[in-house]
Amino acid sequence: MKKHRIYTMSFGAVYPHYVTKAEKKGRTKEDVDRIIEWLTGYDTAALERVLDDGTDFETFFAEAPKMNPARDQIKGVICGVRVEEIEEPLMREVRYLDKLVDELARGKALEKVIRYT
Structure with missing residues (x-):
């Protein structure tokens, strides 16, 4: 199976884009x-380590402290694809994060974005 390019990309290279997307809509880095x-269960200190050490997306998700079991309840379209229909597990994790950041940037209250509990 050919790896998708995002898997080997540094999470730290993409993270600023998540923050910028949120900040353009009046949200904060802390919200992201x-x-x-x-x-994922990454607290602030662990996230900073990941951002500093060049961890790729595949490792970021594989070594996540505690993936939220409710994440499979995340539904909707991101990049033209329904997240719940993505078969490849790692791509689905990436798109879950994309979807949550997108909802935040669209103005949803943080409590509603992470409503899946």
Whole structure:
């Protein structure tokens, strides 16, 4: 199986784009970090280490402290694809994060974005 390019890309290279997308809509870096913590279990210190050490997406998700078991309830379209229909597990994890950041940037309250509990 050919690896998707995003898997080998540094999470730290993409993270600023998540933050910029949120900030353009009046949200904060802390809001993005809360979403990441909810989804993956990375606290602030662990996230900073990941951002500093060049961890790729594949490793970021594989070594996540505690993937949220409710993440499979995330539904909707991101990049023209329904997240719940993505068969490849790692791509589905990436798109879950994309979807949550997108909802935040669209103005949803943080509590509603991480409503899947």
